[in-house]
Amino acid sequence: MITVDWTDPGGEGLRERKKRQTRQLLTDTATEMFLDRGFDAVRVAEVAAACGVSEKTVYNYFPTKESLVVDHPDTAIATLRPALASAKSPVDAVLTVLAGELRAVASWLASQPDAVERFARFAALIDATPPLRAYQREMAGRLVGVIAEAIAARAGVPSDDPEPQIVAIALVGLWRVQFAALARYVDGRPASELVDAVTADVRRAADLLVGGLGGCDQLGITRS
Amino acid sequence: MITVDWTDPGGEGLRERKKRQTRQLLTDTATEMFLDRGFDAVRVAEVAAACGVSEKTVYNYFPTKESLVVDHPDTAIATLRPALASAKSPVDAVLTVLAGELRAVASWLASQPDAVERFARFAALIDATPPLRAYQREMAGRLVGVIAEAIAARAGVPSDDPEPQIVAIALVGLWRVQFAALARYVDGRPASELVDAVTADVRRAADLLVGGLGGCDQLGITRS
DNA sequence: CTATCAACTTTCAGTGACTGTAAAGTTCGC
DNA sequence: GCGAACTTTACAGTCACTGAAAGTTGATAG
Incomplete structure (x- = not known):
């Protein structure tokens, strides 16, 4: 959310791009949901579902639920x-x-x-x-x-x-x-x-x- | 552990005394177990068992596992x-x-x-x-x-x-x-x-x- | 174009901290 | 002793987080 979308140079495979997109999608929707309903009221599984991704994948990208909000510490x-x-x-x-x-x-x-x-x-x-x-x-x-x-x-x-x-x-x-x-x-x-x-x-x-x-x-x- | 056992004046019912004792017992044995085996390797249920008390009782006294160690913040x-x-x-x-x-x-x-x-x-x-x-x-x-x-x-x-x-x-x-x-x-x-x-x-x-x-x-x- | 390999995702089953609730047991004031 | 107030317990449940195995997909060599 606060991230300033540091544009990476073009030399980037499809794989890398998808990963970046997924990561971004996760933080964005998670932050949105947290802002709407409060941090505690949103389960990680819901974020995953909202992003069309398995819960485990969320944890492959982010070590904790909190890190979904404070992207890139x-x-x-x-x-x-x-x-x-x-x-x-x-x-x-x-x-x-x-x-x-x-x-x-x-x-x-x-x-x-x-x-x-x-x-x-x-x-x-x-x-x-x-x-x-x-x-x-x-x-x-x-x-x-x-x-x-x-x-x-x-x-x-x-x-x-x-x-x-x-x-x-x-x-x-x-x-x-x-x-x-x-x-x-x-x-x-x-x-x-x-x-x-x-x-x-x-x-x-x-x-x-x-x-x-x-x-x-x-x-x-x-x-x- | 670090606590300096602030002796309370005598005017104290049996109820209060037992509570104080239980609380002390819990921090002491918990700290001991953590020192021995590491914080993560000890489950709260084990601490409870070691103290002859139900797990829920531990949580009646202490809000979190961590607070068992840092008594009285x-x-x-x-x-x-x-x-x-x-x-x-x-x-x-x-x-x-x-x-x-x-x-x-x-x-x-x-x-x-x-x-x-x-x-x-x-x-x-x-x-x-x-x-x-x-x-x-x-x-x-x-x-x-x-x-x-x-x-x-x-x-x-x-x-x-x-x-x-x-x-x-x-x-x-x-x-x-x-x-x-x-x-x-x-x-x-x-x-x-x-x-x-x-x-x-x-x-x-x-x-x-x-x-x-x-x-x-x-x-x-x-x-x- | 296809076989293959590696990376990634998913599924699944599990661990463990923590919570609410209702019943059983204790202590206290009388 | 007796009822009221308080604690403890057993139980069932939620949810963050993890590991392993199987499935899928992008990259690559032939």
Whole structure:
């Protein structure tokens, strides 16, 4: 759903194409059904039936029911790793990746008439569905690992040292901030302002992290 | 297992006592079995049988299989809330609660001969068991909510504003740091140094958060 | 064009976590 | 002791997810 349909170069057999189509069909219809009736009220067997496919096939494509909604959790990692390698700092890398994801979402929002409403429902679905939130956290956990490793490698320390860990955790928190901002603003603001509003939120959070939690202490986050 | 057996005042009917005993028996034997054979290899029905109790009874006490191991996830919240209310700052509150938990673990470690080895296996079990890690993250998520609310309330802003969110996420990361430090040091260091070593790690992480990610920038966390 | 091989799908039978319900057993206040 | 409130149990069921074997289909060599 959020996927931006990364067009693959033409050199692709019929087999591969069918697989991609099936995969897409599965996520799309599953998401649609979940949005309509709620995650729990839809059985995997129903999704399979709706797609004219056996239940086992669904599980050949997706490891869990949740992964039907959060298509390609590894995409973020695949983008993040090179960014970490090339950027001047982890913070820059994360902000770059986040900006990229934001752009992708924004262009998807602009590409369909009812996109805004669908995205709002999508965000609400995730928020209201514990297993989906758990899945989101799991993905975040993987990002933490990747970032911590990158920092540790650069600094030449073990990746389970306190510094890489805490920095990675804090930085991954920015994903949550961006998602929350997106969910909040997508409904109220005109599309033109959306990107700026979300970016502003992320930047405020990032500045707070970089400058230190004491930075904006008009109302006592750190000890006075 | 990690629970410190908070002795309840005597005014307690037979009913309550039996419930407490059963609950304790369940977590203890379950943890023991999980440590021996692995989380996945033990069925809930087996735990029930080992305790001379029906499977349904297990589920009357615990919502999930995972909660058999991570007894009382709400204890942290119950401790944290008043700490947040009374401490000078969220950072202080979190550090205080963490120190308290550390003390409790340390005294438990000192109370039994094989405690160290058991704790090491316990930490390894959690690390090696995805569902348990997920459960841990879920608990962390609840802590984030509590802290974000406290900060937001104090500052008079919505709790899903970027600042409360990111601060809460970063602070909750300290739990992970403390757990990691505990797991790392429990095996190698003499008990006397344990608390200091762990505290040092937590403090390093907290200082980094408070002073800003740029603080210790000998090797480029933030942009140069 | 066809035989063949490999990949993919389906069918099927099963595991195990978790839930509701109604009956049987316990504890408590009197 | 006795009835009310509460627990435990037995039972039947749902549903996510898995492995194995047999069937189907796309790719490929002859």
